[in-house]
Amino acid sequence: MTTTWYTSRAATAAAQRMAAAGTVGDPACTMSAVGRPDPALVPWESRIGIGHHGAYWCLVW
Numbered sequence: 681m682t683t684t685w686y687t688s689r690a691a692t693a694a695a696q697r698m699a700a701a702g703t704v705g706d707p708a709c710t711m712s713a714v715g716r717p718d719p720a721l722v723p724w725e726s727r728i729g730i731g732h733h734g735a736y737w738c739l740v741w
Contacts (some may be wrong), residue, residue: 683722688729691740695733709738 694706
């Protein structure tokens with residue numbers, strides 16, 4: 681299975697909210713992180729949406 685990564689507006693907005701709040705975690709994110717997420721922690725999915733703002737990342741699958 682090949683995973684398609686794409687820029688997600690919802691994930692980007694969530695990353696912006698996390699950065700503004702200075703905290704990790706948003707209901708829109710399946711996985712969130714400060715700094716780059718570890719790809720080994722991401723399951724095989726057909727599509728994963730990503731968004732980031734500064735050091736904050738949000739992944740949605």
